Amino acid sequence: MIEHLPVLLVTVPIVAALLILLLGWHDSRFCYPLTLATILFQFAGGIALLIEVMREGTIHYYLGGWAPPLGIEFVIDTFNGYILPIVLLLALATAVYARRSVEKEIKPEKIVSFYVLFQLLVTGLVGMTITGDIFNLYVFLEISSIAAYTLIASSRKPRAYVAALNYLVLGSIAGGFVLLGIGNLYVATGTLNMADLARLLPASYGLATVHTAFLLLVIGFSIKVALFPLHLWLPDAYTEAPSAVTVLISTVMAKVSVYAMFRVIFSVFTTAYFVETVPVTELILFIAAVAIVAGAVLAIAQEDLKRMLAYSSVSQVGYIVFALGVANQIALEGGLLHILGHAVMKGCLFMVAGVIIYRLGTSSFSDLKGVAATMPVTCAAFALAGASMIGVPPTIGFASKYYLVLGALEAGHWVYAAVLLAGSLLAVGYIWRFIEVAYFSASSHHEGGDHHPAPGVREAPLSMLVPMVILSILCLVLGIFVDPLMKIVAPAVSLLLGGA
Amino acid sequence: MEAVLEAFLSHYNYGMAIILMMIGLYALIAKQNLVKKLIGLNIFQTAIFLFYISFADVEGGIAPIYLPEGMEAIYVNPLPHVLILTAIVVGVSVTAVGLSLIVRIYEEYGVIDEAGLLKMVKRR
């Protein structure tokens, strides 16, 4: 059983998705427990795989017993062994959170298909994470993308259709670029297995085909991770999607796309290629710095909580790509830490936004005055996760910022380190928008107006509150126990840099 | 000049794929009608498919079918064909989702061109 775990992580949920469809047709009450059970299984499997990898080293699983390079293999090493539990933890939290949120934001007749697509999205992302075959990566990428387009469109708001279509067009172009890049790699080497590619590519580093492939893949994934200025699909998609979907795509999907980008750049091309053969690190750093600042400035300018958080994602992606640009051990440790940290804190923040929409029906700042009085736990969760976003010690956000700046300074990138620090200051600008409105809104006390933004507003239901609070506490706990965490992150980074 | 021409002619299949791609991207960007945009996306994807199929070709090769004992033949590379089969499925799915979204947009807003849609979205 345990040796087949990698493939079970992908096949079981696909079967479960079918089952949800069939049983849900009969009675939609089956959907939620089935989804939860499946993701719980996946999460346990993800943890088991991580432990196995930490103990025994890299796991290779040959699909159908066909050895690579002919067959497709799943490879779990320290890097994706680290990413996989993050993905599944957030998926689990979102699944728990989704039930009440979905009842409110999605038409009843669409709930069954919501759970089916939810399951497929998670499966596609898990597949992307563990596959060792680059074309397989593309297929899983498209599976998750198509599920994401439809999930975004499942909202009651008609604007979501437009957002979904925009995302579909840009996402498909990105997919096309990735596909074309893979084709070029195949032309250059005749293989699709990532390990094999890494072995064969150095011989043809000089070829225009390889350069083209690199460029296409990087642009394709940059659209997928919404790297400024290729982020145009993101704000609308995040804002208009049902809250549970926003949580899922802003955390899990965004992070897996980043993973895929790192995987291709480091494990297929290796640092030797993109640091020495085509020196693009300076350019990447520049783009990342612009992303950090521009995303934060745009976030500050927003009048709606959800949209503000969406732009904040644009900024935060910059931090992770920043690590890619510095490309040394410490900065990458910070980058990988930020993949976890940002997933946890942004998940929590979007959950807060979802809870507020659930209770108030709006997330526009002007309607949220004094909301902390009626929803104290929700707002406290926001404050904690927000502090992590700003990088207040001892949260996880601080730890990743510390590593990133340390790495950048060690590599001699003084100016970029300063930009990073300034960017984290800009985060105060947008996080504080909500804190001020929710906690210290003058109107609620001094003009004799009523304390409550709307009559009957209460704290969120328990099933939404629990995952949200757990994530916010994680921001703090991970920040304090960051050293044990580094025992997982450091080998992953060594693995990424090992190709050099 | 001659060398460039030479390079182009020897790889004219790539050239055609790129031209097709550009046509697709042009339609995607310049066309106002959402359905035409989606057609542009399809052209873009098809160009990539053709790129794959064309580089799989071997001069004088035949379809890779198992031949009886004693018969020899050159096969074209079957792998890209298999890959593209998958990619076509992906493309069809994307088109289906895209078209149904456009149907929904038309139902909601009563428009099917981008400028009109922007106006409608802003008005609400």
Place this chain on the structure above:
Amino acid sequence: MVDVTGLLPAVTVVIPLLAAVMILVSGRHENIRDGFTVAAAVAMLVSVVAMLPSILSGERITISLIPLLPGGDLALRVDAFGMVFALTAAVLWLLNSFYSIGYMRSLKEHAQTRFFFCLAVAIAAAIGIAFSANLVTLLVFYEILTIITYPLVVHVETPEAMAAGRKYLAYLLIGGIFFLAAVILTYILTGTTGFVPGGFLAGSAPPLTLQILFVLFMVGFVKAAWMPLHGWLPAAMVAPTPVSAFLHAVAVVTAGVFGIVRIAGWVYGMDLLASLGLGTLLAVIASFTIITASLFALTEDNLKRRLAYSTVSQLSYILLGVSMLSIAGMTGAMAHIPIHAFLKITLFFVAGAVIVAAGRERISDMKGIGRKMPVTAVMFSAAAIGICGLPPLSGLISKVYLALGAVEGGVPILLIVLIASTVLNAAYFFPIIHTMLLGRPDDERSLDSVSEPPLTMLVPIVLTTVASVLIFFFPSMPFMDLVEIAIGEITGSVIP
């Protein structure tokens, strides 16, 4: 110097944190909630005092909590200098707790649970700063202190308070970023951030780098409110008075100057500072701040704002002491931390008492108020005299050392600064005393409703004043003894 491992430092930090949680939980029952505040204050004071004998015998108590980041574990180490700050904060927090309870209840302030929760976390952070064993730990607690005092500053939630809060946050967080940069840079240069008596930076980098690093640290410790980066402090005066007292005496600004002294004595070392010429830089900043802030104070009619500028000016005495780079100067600097804290908290307590009992904030409205609140007014006069440096109050002690330091350090011009500042102090305090005690109200009947504040407020006022007198008569117990040990630690010599 013996290092012993002990749990007490961690316990001291955890006590107020636990209290904070209990305050949140028991928020609906006023008396239970405030009971936790007082209980924690007492427990923390006991725990600090319990460490005093071993510190006085020359030991240092250390505990490493968990490995945190490259450059430093989350580690605490109680040494004599940290003890000076911790003892001051613990004693004043206890008094401030009683005072806050009296103040908040008298004025029926809103959101009291939030208020006491934040105060408890803030004091934990302040103690953490005092006990930090390295720069990383210091940074962690320093930033926590910044964030957690924000709700206190904007407590009244008026647009004016929100604007002040933004200013407060902007100054302190930008400062925090500079501090972070400085910490990381220190780590890159030396591979460590642990405090070493006498400093550890010497010879690690070219002078220019170290000079820039020092400027980063200085901007980082913007909490010390040196000019021209003092703007946040007067703005933060919109907060309720117990918060002002807390900011000015117990924790925040003290944390700033504490940090600068720490950097000077335990990261750079006085010799390195002298060879880099940084003493002159500090002396210029400090002298400028002392004189300018006193002039600003003269023009303020709002009592709390005048006191705020007085704080800005007084804090720079500490910087001035450091800048002399002499043993006497450093002694004066360290001694001035508790001395100023005790005096200034009395003044703020009185300002708050006048608000509660008479509802007045402007000095010009306080004519003759001393007739109705004689105890309060007399205590104010005493503390003001103390700040001016007149006997029999503790202010004289630090001034004498600073004067000695100026002579010893060979910079007699600083003596002129000290004298000028004393004159200015008198110039902005004596009119207040005169107004309060001798002034005649424009309308005799307006004072009818005025009386002494409630006992929970009056008793702390008297106690802090008495403490200042006691420090004058028995300086060695325990503050000067602690300072002496700390000076011995960083210089290897004894106080003159």
